[in-house]
Amino acid sequence: MFAKLKKKIAEEAATGPRPGGRMPRSISKESITSIGADSGDDFASDGSSSRDDLPFQLLRRNGQIRKLEAKLSASMKKLQEQNETYQANRAKMAEGMALALEKKDQEWMDKMALLEKEKVALSSRLNEMMEQSLSLFQKRDDLDELEGFQQQELAKVKHMLLRKEELLGQKEKELQQQARELQTTQSALADAQDKLRLLEEEWHESSQLQKNAASLEQSLHSLQAEHEVLKLQHEQHKQKVAMAEEEKDRLVLELQEKVSCLERRLQGNLTEDEHLKELLKEKCALEQKVEETRAELLEARTSHAGAVSSLEAQVSAGTMAELQTLLRTRNESLQSLRENSEVQVSEALWVRFPVNFVKCKCAMLLFCMESELEQEKENLLSSKSEMESLLNRTAEELEQARAELDSRQTVSVEIAKALEETRRQKEELQEQVGSLRVLAKVTEQLGLREEELQVLQEELRTTKADLSQLRAEAELRSREVEQREAEMEAQLVTLRQEVHTKNQQLDTWQSRVSDLELEVEALTEQQQPSAGGEMEQNGAVTADDLAHVQTTNKELEQQLMEKNKTIKQLQQRLAELKRTLQKELKLKPEMEPEVKEKRQDVKADKPERPEKPCPENPVPTPGPSTTTITTTVTNNADLNDSREINFEYLKHVVLKFMSSREAEAYQLIKAVSVLLNFTREEENMLKETLEYKMSWFGSKPSPKGIIRPSISGTPTHWS
Structure with a gap:
């Protein structure tokens, strides 16, 4: 467009006449002066000539004046025509310039709209990238939390295992003590069983002695002399039976209590301590019973020894055979007495009535005595049978009690063994169940973690692919932006050249206008006032047009400057956002040299701006001064923007470091140390403190002296 305009302006300047209505060469200043000189010469010649030639000279001068007037009228017409053509050309040029400027403005507006669209697209992509980076950071936080939970669970499992091992050691010690106690109780039970065997042997001996005593008692029943002794023995036996019954009742009660205890044991799920307490109680009760049985056996031995001694004395007085013979003789004598008495009674009845009466009385007395003797015999026999039955019952009950004791002892031993086995099995099962539960939980957690890791790996792959795509797109966009910047710079250079050429053309036009104004002033002195007024109006119009063109050029330059600033x-x-993304994603800043080159180009362009050629106008215009002021303002604004961006980034990093977890903070140590100019020792101390906070069993790092702020470090430039 500008090249076409340049060509048109050059053609018009070459073909068209010069503006300002300059006189042609035929009627130039030199010709006018030559005409004046000729006229002077004529006048001088006329002065020298005679007075007769005056009318001829006047006629000649009048002819010359008429010719000059005709030439002036022709030149004025030509000047008017040239002015009209010049004004038409100026209007055409203004229209062309306006159309070209409108087209250029439209093109710039289209380009700005495209740039804004691209900016919106880039901002949306940047927002998406930020969201994706936030999601990545959140996922990384979740992974760190999962790792922290895993470490916590592992530490808890280790702690529980150590605690379980300690408890197992204590339980093993307790089991060893209980085994020792069981061995002592088993030895005590063996001693008690030996004592019971001895007691059984003594009881058998006592039973045999009782049998002998019973046989002796049967032999002594026939003796009336020994009736009192038998009564005494009967009373003693009654007392013993009562004692035995009491002991039996007591044994029955104790056995019932044991049965109830065993039923409670079998029914209730008692603990090991309660089992041991009940076993100890039973042991104490058995020991008390053994002592009581010992005392009773000693008493029975003493009583049996006394009875045996009395029986041996009786046996020594008379043998059993003699007693039987005595009983037989007594019976025979009684029968003979009965027969004799009956015979005597029958004989006496016939003799005398009183004798019969006496005999009857004697018979009655004898019958009463016999009945009494029979009753006593029956009572003795019944008491004997009762004693025998009681002895048999007591013997049977003792045997049953012994059998029950043996069976219950065996049952208690078997129950204790079964309880120990069940306890061991229960402990083993509990251990197995606990281990299986732990393994199941660990397997479930591992499965969940593997699934989560797979999902996260897939997401990481997708995010990496997206990041690679975004990087490629960012690189393409950066290249496009660079190309567009290069195009814009080339266009700016061309526009500057065109503006420079236009300024030069304006200077030339202004010089021509000044020349034309001088010529017009010289001509207006000779022309009519009307023609002078028209020329002044034409000159004013051209100055207004030039001022309008200059203002439009300045506005265009200001718009270009503002667009350059925004770009x-x-x-x-964009460079700052790329840096932040690269730092947060731990990528090498690949675009830093390009940004530095751009900054150098910008710095090189900045001092070139005030060196633009300004048009030398007679009217004072604030052209170059305004451009320099705007450039300085834009530089300060750029510095302030960059400082604000850097400060916000520093604030963002510090807040993220302070509010994040230890794992995230550990990753942000490098960024914080770079931004705050930490030394190597300070950075190492930060790492050690964070590792101490992250570890479970680590030791607290000791501070190596007071760490002062690193004044010696080179401060970062925020510009």
């Missing part, structure tokens, strides 16, 4: 600010923000 550079956008470039700086």
Whole structure:
């Protein structure tokens, strides 16, 4: 467009006449002066000539004046025509310039709209990238939390295992003590069983002695002399039976209690301590019973020894055979007495009635005595049978009690063994169940973790692919932006050249206008006032047009400067955002040299701006001064924007470091140390403190002296 305009302006300047209505060469200043000189010469010649030639000379001068007037009228017509053509050309040029400027403005507006669209697209992509980076950071936080939970669970499992091992050691010690106690109780039970065997042997001996005593008692029943002794023995036996019954009742009660205890043991799920307490109680009761049985056996031995001694004395007085013979003789004598008495009674009845009466009385007495003797015999026999039955019952009950004791002892031993086995099995099963539960939980957690890891790996792959795509797109966009910047710079250079050429053309036009104004002033002195007024109006119009063109050029330059400012600010923000993304994603800043080159180009462009050629106008215009002021303002604005961006980034990093977990903070140590100019020792101390906070059993790091702020470090430039 500008090249076409340049060509048109050059053609018009070459073909068209010069503006300002300059006189042609035929009627130039030199010709006018030559005409004046000729006229002077004529006048001089006329002065020298005679007075007769005056009318001829006047006629000649009048002819010359008429010719000059005709030439002036022709030149004025030509000047008017040239002015009209010049004004038409100026109007055409203004229209062309306006159309070209409108087209250029439209093109710039289209380009700005495209740039804004691209900016919106890039901002949306940047927002998406930020969201994806936030999601990645959140997932990384979740992974760190999962790792922390895993470490906590492992530490808890280790602690529980150590605690379980300690408890197992204590239980093993307790089991060893209980085994020793069981061995002592088993030895005590063996002693008690030996004592019971001895008691059984003594009881058998006592039973045999009782049998002998019973046989002796049967032999003594026939003796009336020994009736009192038998009564005494009967009373003694009654007392013993009562004692035995009491002991039996007591044994029955104790056995019932044992049965109830065993039933409770079998029914209730008692603990090991309660089992041991009940066994100890039973042991104490058995020991008390053994002592009581010993005392009773000693008493029985003493009583049996006394009875045996009395019986031996009786046996020594008379043998059993003699007693039987005595009983037989007594019976025979009684029968003979009965027969004799009956005979005597029958004989006496016939003799005398009183004798019969006496005999009857004697018979009655004898019958009463016999009945009494029979009753006593029956009572003795019944008491004997009762004693025998009681002895048999007591013997049977003792045997049953012994059998029950043996069976219950065996049952208690078997129950204790079964309880120990069940307890061991229960402990083993509990251990197995606990281990299986732990393994199941660990397997479930591992499965969940594996699934989560797979999902996270897939997400990481997708995010990596997206990041690679975004990086490629960012690189393409950066290349496109660079290309567009290069195109814009080339266009700016061309526009500057065109503006320079236009300024030069304006200077030439202004010089021509000044020349034309001088010529017009010289001509207006000779022309009519009307023609002078028209020329002044034409000159004013051309000055207004030039001022309008200059203002439009200045406005266009200001618009170009503002657009350049916005483009550079956008470039700086893009570079800062790229840096932040690269730092947060731990990527090498690949675009830093390009940004530095751009900054150098910008710095090189900045001092070139005030060196633009300003048009030398007679009217004072604030052209170069305004451009320099705007450039300085934009530089300060760029510095302030960059500082604000850097400060916000520093604040963001510090807040993220302070509010994040230990794992995230550990990853942000490098960024914080770079931003805050930490030394190597300070960075190492930060790492050690964070590792101490992250570890379970680590030791607290000792501070190596007071760490002062690193003044010696080179401060970072926020510009």
